[in-house]
Amino acid sequence: MLMNAPATFIQSYIDDLNDALNQLKPGAALTRIQAAWLGTCLTGILLMNSVCWAKFERASLGDCKVAALSWVFRKASIPWDWLLRVSVVLILKRYGITEGVLAFDESDRARSKSTKRIYKVYKQKHKGSGGYVNGQTIVLLLLVTSSITVPVGFFFYMPDPALKQWDKEDKRLKKSGIAKKDRPIKPERDSAYPTKTEIALGLLKEFKVAHSLIKIKGVLADALYGEKAFMDEAAKESGGSQVISQLRKNQNIEYRGRIRSVESYFNSINKGIDQIIRVRGGKEIKVTVSSARLKVSSHSKKRFVIALKYDGENDYRYLVATDLTWRTQDIIQAYTLRWLIEVFFEDWKLYEGWGREAKQSLSAPDGLIVSRRRREICQSEVRDSARGRLKFYPE
Template sequence: MTMLIRVLPCATQFIDHLDQALRQASHAQRLTMKQRYFLAFVISAMILTQKLCWATMERRSLGQYTSAALWWMFYRSEIVWHLLLRISVLVIIDRYGLSEGNLLIDDTGRSRSKRTKKIGKTHKIKEKKTNGYINGQELVFLVLQTPLVTVPVDFRFYMPDPEMTEWRKTRDLLKKQGIPPKDRPPKPKPNSEYPTKQLLALDMIQAYQRHFPNINVTGILADALYGDANFMDRASSVFSGIQVVSQLRWNQLVIYKNKEVKLKAYFDSYLGPGVKKTLVIRGGKEQKVTVLSARLKVKAHGQKRFIVALKYEGEDDYRYLAATDVSWRHDDIARLHTLRWLIEVFFEDWKLHEGWCNRALQQGIEGSERGVILSVLCDHMLLLHPEQSARLEHKQPALTVGCLVEKLRIDALLDIIKIVVESENPQEKLKKLTESLEDYRPLRISSKHMAGRELGRMMPTASLKYRLPEYQTLVH
């Protein structure tokens, strides 16, 4: 459905709240009237069109806002981009009185075209659907999960070290050729200009602790990529030793009776078939699982971890959870780990409904970062939508992002109809609206039909007919 853009009242209200919070901040920042209107318009446009595209916004606003003016405001206006996301989180915390929660960490990719010279930090990334590689961007997100709402807090763009990537390719090639490790090139030293995903996640955790010290963090949850000793120990120490839960590989070595044993072999050989029980998933539905647990010293970590082997009903293999605080019960660790799935729900909402993953062609890393900030602000605005707030305050289940977006699009359409109907001359108003739509309706030339094209000459040539008997003889 083609949707004309109007500034949503909830977007205007949201940006006004941000401006008030900025004025009360220690640096006394503020947004000008033009900046407030620009932000409200772009967030509204991203919700209604599900795109971050200046040309689309110009067409759908019927030329009220030109793409050049929107581009200028995005790149040249002195908006306090570095504060917007943080202040927005503070507005949500204050609005709902949030005081505790868990931090969820994960990374996600956004595919791009094969050639992206002007888009920042694009590189070859693994595509899970096809198990192949595509050109794209990768981001690491930090999400705050509370008993009431789940809020995206921070993000970082990831870019692999080109020298390290080249070394891995060479190492794998030489390994296949049977070259021993001593004859292979040495591993290059880490380059601070290209931090790993684990370092980016630690940077966000430390920034969170500085900016939101009043929110008590119960645990930090991440997948197997973040299951190394450096990340788990440092992340736990940021909050004075809180619980950090990640995953270990099945072939990770543990120490048992002074012997090195692989995780899978240990749980298969020493602990029996496992205990079947019911696990409460994210405080809601119950699911049957098989659980085994042990406090073991992980060789690569150099210390004990509480390891929980967990297998859901219908699965064949265990997944191995690792927790830093061994004083927890294994049931509590397993239940805490189920909350990590909530960041996957955020990714799905963010990619489908909140603009940045569709037609976001802003150039440079600055353009990409500002685009992501705008899309995350869309998520925050929907959290503060009056209907959502009313449900949350009365402890009722929250509406999905898709449901709220559809509601806003319908409301915008009804408002346009209302303006036409309630005008002094509805027919004249409708005529002007129709003319405006005709003027800004895009005309795209079809490549399927041949009308208006030169097909060329397609017929026999008389002077070449003497060759026909010769070719017929060759064929037969």
């Protein structure tokens, strides 16, 4: 399939994008060359189903050179952060969306054991082999509405190297029998390496600034974000909306003056009953549910705690919510929307280049193509280019 000009609807989208950029941030509009480049890239992504300069060049029969496409991407002063913000504004306006539910999650992507030049790559546990591999982690914010589901923010996570090295050395010294007072003191976290919960709160604040007219009906996140600081701050930033996360089974709750684990409470005192709930799309499923408003010890306050088990499962999962006025069934059905983020990750990895082919190097040369051999080498470096410097929420 040939690619000699941007698709008509893509050109229309870019024109609307430029108009909106001029209104929201005067002077941030794309130049003629930048607009043409973006139109070419979007058409190429549509046709090739990947972000790959070499594929774009072949599809254009050589009219769009790899070197030129890559140069604009790496060197042009394109306001990437404003592009995402304005794009989402246009989408929400087009569909008439005024409210929705926000969902957080993160995803790891293994790269290779040797690469160190990809943006925010670090050593990760490889689930498939049980060994280690270099990879990336991205924290995503998804907006779920009654008509569409759209990503509205993301940020690359990387653990603090100094803290990671200290933890490794501390474990070694502890195993050797060195007393805590004789071991190095834990260093302060570098602000350049925020935690996942700090990233999530930052994305939530930026969403509120960029889309102040959108009503947030709820905030959903998995067990990683089920801590007091995140849930309280997320409820505050979202205007007091419901925040739903999960507790670990060994977390403590207080019941009639006695402290016990949440697992012990729901298995021995407050056993579940079978119910039918309706998930997105109208499908009805059978679940076993029990709930109570309990004081969660680590949160130092009362929360709405729910034990939930889907049909066919043996163990409960424990939901925790900030707003005590909601009904149990409403919280359960709202939390089912969180699984849409898993669907998005699957689609993204399969169809948008995040999980396929190679990556954009942080230090790719300016002249990418000078020979057939160099073309072959560069193709392994520049495919899926958006991984390197395309950050809509820069640090």
